[in-house]
Amino acid sequence: MTSTAPQTTAPAAAVRNVPARVAAWSAGMGVSVIISIFTTPMLWLMHGGIYTFFLFVFGLVAIPAGHLGRFRGKRLGGHDRGLALAAIVTGWLLLLCTLLIVLAYAGLMIGLTALFTSAS
Numbered sequence: 001m002t003s004t005a006p007q008t009t010a011p012a013a014a015v016r017n018v019p020a021r022v023a024a025w026s027a028g029m030g031v032s033v034i035i036s037i038f039t040t041p042m043l044w045l046m047h048g049g050i051y052t053f054f055l056f057v058f059g060l061v062a063i064p065a066g067h068l069g070r071f072r073g074k075r076l077g078g079h080d081r082g083l084a085l086a087a088i089v090t091g092w093l094l095l096l097c098t099l100l101i102v103l104a105y106a107g108l109m110i111g112l113t114a115l116f117t118s119a120s
Helices: 019-075 081-119
Strands: none
Touching: 019 081
């Protein structure tokens, strides 16, 4: 089963290999991921109250904005009502996460206080 059609081959000079540039970019991305893994918990420990406050505020803004978008979407024929629903759900999830963070922090502080007062 041989073919009589001529086979075309690309000249070797047209194919260019650039593994060094891709490898450097990948290495840079890997280093940035490692740095972000280590710095994110440190930032939460140093500025956790600020982040929790912003979670709470953004949740409070998203819920009424989502409801306003649903009402406007209903008035305009149903356009972008799904996005407004996503804003409502996201807002409630942000408020839930804020509540969990505050309860976890309060439980941690109560537990540490009980640990150190019972030791003395």
